[in-house]
Amino acid sequence: xxxxxxxxxxxxxxxxxxxxxxxxxxxxxxxxxxxxxxxxxxxxxxxxxxxxxxxxxxxxxxxxxxxxxxxxxxxxxxxxxxxxxxxxxxxxxxxxxxxxxxxxxxxxxxxxxxxxxxxxxxxxxxxxxxxxxxxxxxxxxxxxxxxxxxxxxxxxxxxxxxxxxxxxxxxx
Numbered sequence: 001x002x003x004x005x006x007x008x009x010x011x012x013x014x015x016x017x018x019x020x021x022x023x024x025x026x027x028x029x030x031x032x033x034x035x036x037x038x039x040x041x042x043x044x045x046x047x048x049x050x051x052x053x054x055x056x057x058x059x060x061x062x063x064x065x066x067x068x069x070x071x072x073x074x075x076x077x078x079x080x081x082x083x084x085x086x087x088x089x090x091x092x093x094x095x096x097x098x099x100x101x102x103x104x105x106x107x108x109x110x111x112x113x114x115x116x117x118x119x120x121x122x123x124x125x126x127x128x129x130x131x132x133x134x135x136x137x138x139x140x141x142x143x144x145x146x147x148x149x150x151x152x153x154x155x156x157x158x159x160x161x162x163x164x165x166x167x168x169x170x171x172x
Contacts, residue, residue: 064161068148071096071156071172079119079130081112087146087158088112088119090130095169098146098158099132105139119143131167 066085074091088099101110108123119128126137133142147162148170
C-alpha cells in the first residue's frame with residue numbers, strides 16, 4: 001500500500017461511514033425541507049380558517065317590504081307586474097291586492113298575459129286567473145296573496161314575507 005494519496009483522495013473529505021454518507025445527507029436535507037414546507041402550509045391554512053371563522057358572515061338581502069307606488073299609478077282593473085320585486089299589484093273592483101309572481105310548481109317567474117286575462121308560467125304551462133287561482137297546469141297551489149297596506153305618506157306597501165291565508169283587499 002502506498003502512503004502517498006492521489007489528488008482525488010486528498011481533496012475528498014475524510015468520511016467515516018464510507019461512500020453512502022453524502023447521499024444520506026442529501027436525503028436528510030430534502031426531508032427536512034419537505035417537513036418545514038408542510039408545517040408552513042399547515043400554519044397558513046390554519047391562519048386562513050381562523051380568519052374566516054372570526055370574520056362576519058352576513059348575507060345582505062333586500063328588504064321584503066316594498067314601496068309599490070301611489071294608488072293613482074294603478075288604473076282600475078289593471079294588473080301591474082314588477083319584475084324587480086316579483087310581485088303583481090292588482091287594482092280590482094273590490095280594491096287593491098298583491099300576488100307573488102313566483103309559480104308554486106317549481107319557482108319560475110310568471111308573466112301577465114292581458115290578451116288571455118291570465119297569469120301564465122312559461123316553464124311548465126301553469127295558468128292562474130287574476131285572483132291567483134290555478135286554472136291549468138301542474139302547479140299544486142294558487143299564487144300566494146301578499147300583505148298590502150297604505151303608508152302614512154300615501155304609498156302602497158307590500159310585504160313579500162307575509163303571505164295571507166285568504167283574500168284581503170285594500171280600499172283607497
